Amino acid sequence: MKIFVCLKQVPDTETKIKILPDRSGIDSSGVKWVMNPYDEIAVEEAIKFKEKNPGAQVLALSLGPKARVVESLRTALAMGADEAIVINSSESLDAYLTAKALASVIKTEGPAHLVFTGKLSIDANQSSVPQMLAENLSIPHATVVSKFAATPESSTLERDVEGGAKEVVQLLNPALIAVNKGLNMPRYASLPGIMKAKKKVIKEIEFSSLDISAKELKVRYSEYTLPPEKPSVKLFAGDSSSQVAQLVSCLRDEVRVI
Amino acid sequence: MSKILVFTEFQNSGLKRSSQELLQFSAKTGRHVVALALGTNAGNGAAQLAQHGAKEILLCNDSAYDAYNPELFAVAVSESLQQTGATLVLASASSSGKDLFPRVAAKINAGIISDGVEISLVSENTGDEVKVKKPLYSGKCFATAQFENCAVKIVLMRANQLPVASGDTTKVATISEVIFTKPSLKTIIKEIVRGASEKLDLTEANIIVSGGRGLKEAANFKIIEDLAAALGATVGASRAVVDAGWVGHSLQVGQTGKTVAPTLYIAIGISGAIQHLAGMSGSKVVVAINNDASAPIFQKATYGIVGDAFEIVPKLTEEFKKLLQH
Numbered sequence: 257m258k259i260f261v262c263l264k265q266v267p268d269t270e271t272k273i274k275i276l277p278d279r280s281g282i283d284s285s286g287v288k289w290v291m292n293p294y295d296e297i298a299v300e301e302a303i304k305f306k307e308k309n310p311g312a313q314v315l316a317l318s319l320g321p322k323a324r325v326v327e328s329l330r331t332a333l334a335m336g337a338d339e340a341i342v343i344n345s346s347e348s349l350d351a352y353l354t355a356k357a358l359a360s361v362i363k364t365e366g367p368a369h370l371v372f373t374g375k376l377s378i379d380a381n382q383s384s385v386p387q388m389l390a391e392n393l394s395i396p397h398a399t400v401v402s403k404f405a406a407t408p409e410s411s412t413l414e415r416d417v418e419g420g421a422k423e424v425v426q427l428l429n430p431a432l433i434a435v436n437k438g439l440n441m442p443r444y445a446s447l448p449g450i451m452k453a454k455k456k457v458i459k460e461i462e463f464s465s466l467d468i469s470a471k472e473l474k475v476r477y478s479e480y481t482l483p484p485e486k487p488s489v490k491l492f493a494g495d496s497s498s499q500v501a502q503l504v505s506c507l508r509d510e511v512r513v514i
Numbered sequence: 515m516s517k518i519l520v521f522t523e524f525q526n527s528g529l530k531r532s533s534q535e536l537l538q539f540s541a542k543t544g545r546h547v548v549a550l551a552l553g554t555n556a557g558n559g560a561a562q563l564a565q566h567g568a569k570e571i572l573l574c575n576d577s578a579y580d581a582y583n584p585e586l587f588a589v590a591v592s593e594s595l596q597q598t599g600a601t602l603v604l605a606s607a608s609s610s611g612k613d614l615f616p617r618v619a620a621k622i623n624a625g626i627i628s629d630g631v632e633i634s635l636v637s638e639n640t641g642d643e644v645k646v647k648k649p650l651y652s653g654k655c656f657a658t659a660q661f662e663n664c665a666v667k668i669v670l671m672r673a674n675q676l677p678v679a680s681g682d683t684t685k686v687a688t689i690s691e692v693i694f695t696k697p698s699l700k701t702i703i704k705e706i707v708r709g710a711s712e713k714l715d716l717t718e719a720n721i722i723v724s725g726g727r728g729l730k731e732a733a734n735f736k737i738i739e740d741l742a743a744a745l746g747a748t749v750g751a752s753r754a755v756v757d758a759g760w761v762g763h764s765l766q767v768g769q770t771g772k773t774v775a776p777t778l779y780i781a782i783g784i785s786g787a788i789q790h791l792a793g794m795s796g797s798k799v800v801v802a803i804n805n806d807a808s809a810p811i812f813q814k815a816t817y818g819i820v821g822d823a824f825e826i827v828p829k830l831t832e833e834f835k836k837l838l839q840h
Contacts, residue, residue: 269769269789273654282655293770355620378769379651382628384616387584391620396585396700399613402763412704417609418718420709420764423582428700437770438763472663474625477650479658483795489802489815499819500829503801504837506817511799513721513778514745514837 257312260362261302261337261372262389263295265320265328266379275480282480291328294374296442297435301404302372303336304440312369317361319343319354319463326458333453334445340456341365345463350475351380353468355388360466362393370411371432375400386434396427399434516642517546517598521591521605521615522563524555529562532606532718535676540604541567543635548572549687550594552579552587560689565681571689572598578696581703582610588617590694595622595666597692602635602642607670607717615668624666627659631675631775631796644669652769653795654788672775672796673718709764713748716767721778722797724750724767726790728783728804728823732760737827738782744834750774752784768793783823786811803827 267273267287274283291299299316306312316332318325322344329340343357362368371393376383383399390397402422403414411427416436427433445453463470490506492499507514518540522533540547549568551560557575564571572594578586591614595603603618605611607629619626632647644667646659661667716722723745725738735755742749749765756766767774769789775796782803784790791814794800802815803823812818819826 267651271651271654272788273651275655282651351616352619352625381648381650381652381773382616382626383612384619384626384628387613387616388620391588391617397617398584398701400609414707416764417706418709418715419713420715420762422707422709423703424705424707426702426704428702431700436763437766474662474664475627475659476662477657477659480650481656483653483656486800486814486816489812489818491812491818491820496819496821496825496829499821500826500833503817503819503830504833507778507799507801508837511816513799514834 257309257369258366259302259305259312259314259370259372260317260366260368261298261314261332262317262358262385263299263328263332263374264292264318264377265289265325266292266377269293269378273482275482279480280478289324289327291331292374292377294376294378294435294437297437297439298372298374299332299335299337300440300442301433301435305370305406306336313338315365316340317343317358319345319349319357321345321347322460329458330453331445333456334449335443336449339459341459341461343461343463349463349470350473351382351384351388352474353470353472355385355392356468357463357466358385358389359392360468361461367430368393369430370406371430373432373434375434375436386432390432393432395430395432397432397434398425398427400436401433402436402438404433404439516602517548517600518543518602518604519548519550519594519598519600520568521603521611522549522551522556523606523608523610524553524559527555527558529559529566530606531678532608532671532673534566534678534681535673536604536606536671537563537566537568538678539633539676546570548598548600550591552590553577554580562681564685564687565683567685568687571687572692573689574692574694581706582614583699583701583703584614584617585697585699585701587614588621589697591618592622593694601666602644603666603668605668605670607672611670615670619668622666623664624668625661625664626668626670627661628670629773630669630671633669633671642667649773649796652773652789652792654792674720674775674777716748716750716765716772716774719748719774719776721745721747722750722767722774722776723747723780723782724752724784725755725782726752726784727754728785729755732758734824735760737824737831741780741827741831741834744831744838752790753787781811781815782827784811785809786814
């Protein structure tokens with residue numbers, strides 16, 4: 257029984273984003289790359305599933321420039337994944353092509369009993385790949401999942417929707433689960449885990465060897481900009497009552513937001 | 515003339531503001547606007563679709579569509595596109611919009627751009643040239659996204675980004691009652707558990723009052739809730755207080771929480787970690803209340819008060835109560 261977990265490497269959340277002079281993208285020099293925080297939760301859930309279901313095997317899968325992406329795959333192995341696969345590609349693939357490539361590899365290496373992913377990656381913020389991947393694999397999906405339990409036949413989960421509401425959903429397996437924060441606390445890799453992970457061979461697949469045309473790219477980004485600079489803050493002086501009165505008056509009369 | 519299909523959403527019988535924005539924007543482009551309306555709430559509220567700019571309404575007044583189900587809805591959208599020949603789809607970047615449309619895009623080989631904050635549409639010989647400005651890295655930067663190689667283009671816009679005027683009750687639309695194929699479903703919605711709050715979600719809220727670690731302990735979060743109640747605002751929080759368990763993750767604003775774009779964002783006892791500043795960078799007016807004058811939040815604030823939140827916030831709540839009662 258194969259459990260796939262798809263992960264992406266992203267700039268650490270501490271990263272201060274700089275734009276290239278021609279505005280074609282971000283300046284990635286000096287960026288510290290880490291596993292997307294939501295994908296860590298996906299890896300943890302896949303490993304927890306394996307612990308409860310002897311015979312399950314966890315395969316970590318990532319797409320991107322292999323030289324750096326393998327580091328995040330090693331982290332997944334150190335946490336407890338059994339195998340790792342990297343699809344080597346340039347950085348410029350969109351969600352559509354990424355989901356095609358992941359589906360193609362999962363079909364070859366699978367069949368998948370479950371696929372875990374993060375609900376979104378904190379770089380592009382599209383939250384598209386999981387649902388596209390599920391469609392490409394012809395399996396049901398649920399996103400923003402904060403509770404999960406599975407029987408061999410189905411997965412029962414809670415997903416967070418608007419206004420703090422939750423949906424309780426049952427998916428017939430095989431299924432794709434895109435996880436939210438709150439589902440679990442990802443474990444730290446143990447030292448023996450890290451040592452073992454170093455020895456494992458990460459399988460490499462070239463994106464160009466898959467039967468997918470990079471010409472099918474559907475979305476392209478340009479004209480990167482930083483958020484507009486805010487004018488300096490207006491600080492209110494006086495005692496607290498006076499500060500409050502000045503603030504309320506500005507909100508009402510100057511910017512008219514209340 | 516190319517057609518725009520607008521995926522509309524209702525709350526009770528009211529057309530959501532985000533759907534009004536999309537219909538009005540679409541009508542202004544001069545294109546033929548088709549509204550897709552699913553479920554019994556839509557059946558009761560269909561007249562509003564015409565008032566906001568729909569020329570044609572595809573109405574599926576069937577309770578099977580009252581609860582969102584990605585497999586069921588993906589078929590309905592795909593069949594609407596086949597039926598109308600629309601080449602541009604606009605929907606809100608709501609929970610269901612974001613869950614549904616990537617699946618639709620994969621099904622019909624369409625392109626999708628999510629979380630748009632600005633959109634422009636220009637007619638070219640080759641079809642519509644659509645440009646969408648969207649935040650990346652949760653708002654640390656923005657980029658313009660454009661489509662290539664796709665017959666159908668899907669854009670999910672964030673709420674509160676497009677102007678909305680009151681509906682024109684003299685406008686009418688043709689209503690087609692439609693029935694879509696119901697596939698055998700592998701997704702079963704068991705239950706919908708309503709949230710404790712009936713307030714707008716953070717991602718749609720017009721006013722947000724957020725609290726952080728400066729409030730010292732969970733019980734003190736009440737001053738945030740009181741201020742939010744006085745303003746009719748939605749409550750938010752920094753990661754520190756979510757991790758401390760004071761409030762649920764659904765309230766977290768930031769790079770591993772929600773990216774928000776309200777008209778007014780009031781940050782109380784929040785120092786302004788880079789991840790939090792990213793998540794709130796789309797706010798129009800920012801008020802910071804913090805006892806540390808060197809806190810980074812003040813660099814992103816429009817107005818600031820350096821002082822004790824426990825003294826200032828209750829006074830602010832009283833002021834707003836007085837003001838908004840009249």
